[in-house]
Structure formats: C-alpha cells, structure tokens
Amino acid sequence: MAQAESSAATPFETDFWKDAKLRKVWDDIVPGEPRKTLPYKLTQEAIALYCRAVGETNPLYLDEAAAKAGPYGGLIAPPAIHILLMFACTPADDWMRSPGTVNAGQSWSYNIPARPGDTITLQARALDKFIKRERLFVVHDNVFFNQHGDVICSGRGQTIRPM
Template sequence: MKIAKYWDDFLVGDTYTSEKRTVLEEDVERFAEISEDMNPLHLDENFAKTTPYGKRIVHGMLVLSKVTGLHYGLGVFKGTSLGVVEIQWKFKKPVFIGDSIQFEARVENKIETSKKDRGILIRSILVRNEHGEIVQEGKFVNLIRRK
C-alpha cells in the first residue's frame, strides 16, 4: 500500500493506476439490494437477452462505486481525503458480469482554498475493462488535507 499523500505532494500531470477488480454476480445482486435499483437489465438474464447488450450488464453506478473503493485501496488518500466535492462522469460502454476493471488517474489541477489546511484536487479518470476499452470516464474533485 502506498503512503498517504497530501494536497502539497501532488503535481499537475501526476498519474497513477489502480489494481484490477473483477465485477462478480454477487456484487451486482448486493448493489441492487442496497441501491433498490432492481432493473431487470441487471438482474434478469432472460430480459437482458432481449436488449441491445444481449446479456445482463452491471449497474453503471456500481462501477463508479468500485472506482471510489479502488481509490481508497491505493492508500494515497487514506486520512488525507476530506470528501468528494463534485463528480463529472460519462458512461461510455457497458460493463458485464465477470469483466475486470481498472482505472488510470491524472492530476489535472490543484486549487488553493481560503483555508490553509486543505485544497482542491481535480483528477481525470479513465476506467478500462480487461480489453483496454474505456467504459467510463470523468473527473473527481476532492477536498484534500494540506501539510
């Protein structure tokens, strides 16, 4: 696990990559239960066969949630992230049960705030499946502790 980084430690242009994670059927079922999104597109194989995808797809918000978890797993924001301020996000391609996802992040900007103990960090995120296809992308804006 990497050491936590403060706002001051990041440079515009810095990049980092997450580990890969496979999206399991149990993940989809648990997410449907927690989110109450019971769309048959995610849960009913027979229904999903009648859609343009031909099979069940993973909730887009589940993939986004996994990205936030993968961020935490990197350790670079452990104890320094003070929360998400904004997310700008695009869902480019479906993710299917059994797909493995991984993200690449790039620091786009750092903004000082009026409070000297924190700053804004803006990162662009590309989420890829195991075939290298971009399935989701966007920007995370976080409030990060300063030294």
C-alpha cells in the first residue's frame, strides 16, 4: 500500500523551489496574455489524496456507493480542488508557482463538479499588474473546463508577487 501511495504522490511536486529560476518575474507578466497551460486527467486517486490532505471526508468525494445514491449520480471532486488543478494545469515556469507569492484575495464561481476521469483544461491570464505601497500586485482570472468544454469553475483574484 505504501508503494502505491508513493507512486500516486509523484506527479505532484512538493519542492516549490526546485524550478524557481525558471519562473517568470514581474517584468515577464504581460496583462491580457494567455498563460501557457497543460491538460490534466483528474483521477479518483488524486481526489482522495487531496481530500486526505485537507481533512475532507464527504462521501460524495470518496465513497462510490454513497456518491451513486447522491445528487450527482457518482463520485465528484470537492469544489476547492481547483487549488490542486491550478498547479497541475500549469508548467514549472508559470509565474503563479513562484515561491513567496501571497494570495491577496479571490472570488470563485462553481458551475459543475469535476469528476474522476475528466480531462481538465485551464484558460488563464493576468488582467492587470500594479505597484501599491512598494508591493507588486497581479490581478488574474482563471477558468477550468472539462473535456466537453463545460465550465467547472472560474475565478478572479489578486496575488502579491515576491520582489
């Protein structure tokens, strides 16, 4: 069992400094320019790992029999899995991955649940960047889609960038 857990965790990098030198810096962020993104196949194993990491125990996410009897007719992912998807759908050089980036606020809308087996794509861009009180801010938006082109969730937020 430990071996299966180990191999399941492999796709999710935990050394956030590993590729730090590859990441775009303030001057490289161009408002309006689409960010490079990667498709990601969401697995039940990834959902279970996420649930375990955040202490989520809802049977709609973890128990196939209970989920089939539930309102969605099968297993779904927790809405906040978009956090995992943000990193799974972006390459190592993406500016959102920079160590030292601070979430300065966000607002998300959830349309339909992501499900195991979905191939998730992300459309993302910086909308604006500005300096306030000697801090570097970026306003950004993100939209996650499933393989059918349906919007799973969309959000807008601000981050404070490292100097």
